[in-house]
Amino acid sequence: MNDIDKVREYFPHVKEKIFLNHAGVSPLCTPVLNAIKEFLECRTLSKGDFNPESAKKFFAHLINAEPEEIALVPNTSTGLNVVANMLSYPRGCNIVTADLEFPSVVYPWLRIRINLNLEIRYVKNVMGKLRIEDFEKAVDDNTVAVVISHVEYGNGFRNNLEEIGEIAHDHGAFLIVDACQSAGAVKIDVKRQNIDFLATSCYKWLLGPCGAGFLYIKKDLIKEHCPTFVGWASVKREIFETADLWNNTELTLSETASRFEIGTPSCLSYVGASSALKMILEYGVDRIEDRIGELIDYLIGRLEEEGFDLQTPKDPSNRSGIINFKISDPIKKVEELREKGVIVSARMNGIRVSPHFYNTKEEIEEFIERLKKM
Numbered sequence: 207m208n209d210i211d212k213v214r215e216y217f218p219h220v221k222e223k224i225f226l227n228h229a230g231v232s233p234l235c236t237p238v239l240n241a242i243k244e245f246l247e248c249r250t251l252s253k254g255d256f257n258p259e260s261a262k263k264f265f266a267h268l269i270n271a272e273p274e275e276i277a278l279v280p281n282t283s284t285g286l287n288v289v290a291n292m293l294s295y296p297r298g299c300n301i302v303t304a305d306l307e308f309p310s311v312v313y314p315w316l317r318i319r320i321n322l323n324l325e326i327r328y329v330k331n332v333m334g335k336l337r338i339e340d341f342e343k344a345v346d347d348n349t350v351a352v353v354i355s356h357v358e359y360g361n362g363f364r365n366n367l368e369e370i371g372e373i374a375h376d377h378g379a380f381l382i383v384d385a386c387q388s389a390g391a392v393k394i395d396v397k398r399q400n401i402d403f404l405a406t407s408c409y410k411w412l413l414g415p416c417g418a419g420f421l422y423i424k425k426d427l428i429k430e431h432c433p434t435f436v437g438w439a440s441v442k443r444e445i446f447e448t449a450d451l452w453n454n455t456e457l458t459l460s461e462t463a464s465r466f467e468i469g470t471p472s473c474l475s476y477v478g479a480s481s482a483l484k485m486i487l488e489y490g491v492d493r494i495e496d497r498i499g500e501l502i503d504y505l506i507g508r509l510e511e512e513g514f515d516l517q518t519p520k521d522p523s524n525r526s527g528i529i530n531f532k533i534s535d536p537i538k539k540v541e542e543l544r545e546k547g548v549i550v551s552a553r554m555n556g557i558r559v560s561p562h563f564y565n566t567k568e569e570i571e572e573f574i575e576r577l578k579k580m
């Protein structure tokens with residue numbers, strides 16, 4: 207049995223379905239299910255608890271950060287709102303983003319623009335690509351931040367964060383990244399990639415449950431920013447190491463990224479997310495990325511052989527786990543495929559296919575065969 211066959215044993219759905227929609231909500235695997243069951247049993251019998259702080263070391267490891275630079279947030283959208291609301295917006299400033307962005311990447315700044323005179327500049331894609339020269343033109347000394355997804359949700363275009371970060375930093379701006387479509391599928395190194403803030407959820411490529419996510423804040427930036435919302439989780443934890451009434455007269459914010467947390471997180475979700483992260487880190491994100499790359503190469507080759515038009519740029523340096531191709535009536539076709547046990551999604555007037563490392567070429571072939579019959 208090869209190692210992919212072994213991994214597939216953790217995913218019981220593969221016996222019934224061909225799931226190629228990890229850019230949506232991923233199925234849970236048995237290690238996650240078992241960890242959650244065990245947690246629920248312990249809680250039911252009052253036999254101990256889970257400390258969600260322990261999940262931070264996995265998140266930190268995943269992106270080459272320190273656990274102190276991680277705040278627990280329930281999802282990407284919350285993380286991006288936290289960042290948008292901690293920054294300052296001097297008169298005449300701007301935010302640079304892109305026309306391919308997922309709404310949650312831009313909405314927090316559209317909201318800020320209701321009260322402040324803030325310009326939002328959209329870099330326009332050219333044939334599905336976001337070009338570095340267009341970021342160079344859009345960013346200037348009045349740019350507060352470039353806010354961008356690592357991987358774009360519709361066509362899977364992978365942005366070169368290192369270069370975009372360099373452009374932002376040359377102008378004194380921050381690089382804020384939505385990693386929802388990359389974390390778990392593509393390597394992330396916040397230091398090498400010049401990332402100042404990064405938010406993600408765990409229910410896509412990280413194979414965890416909904417309700418668990420994290421926000422990375424670069425160490426130097428933590429203490430110079432103040433949270434918009436605060437609660438017991440935002441302050442130095444020593445305050446609670448007393449049998450007396452806890453101090454409610456002073457707000458002594460934590461010096462770690464915890465200052466951006468508010469209250470009790472969903473332990474259940476972080477139990478599951480930790481278990482999934484353990485599996486992903488043990489297998490290795492490098493190997494996962496390579497494996498997804500092989501499947502994507504195969505998928506591109508087969509789609510082109512069958513005459514489909516790709517909406518995903520083909521340059522390997524901009525590839526991710528997502529491929530999109532044009533098709534007529536995509537919503538109906540996706541529904542028909544679902545009825546036949548093949549799960550993909552409809553985006554950008556095409557079909558979005560997003561295999562993970564445990565998928566196989568045989569599954570992709572089966573998807574192509576079903577597509578040809580439509």
Ligand SMILES: Cc1ncc(COP(=O)(O)O)c(C=O)c1O
Pocket residue numbers: 229230281282283284308310355357358359384386387406407
């Ligand atoms: C790029 C990107 N960001 C964020 C999200 C979802 O955000 P949240 O996890 O906050 O629901 C998605 C979901 O498809 C996405 O593709």
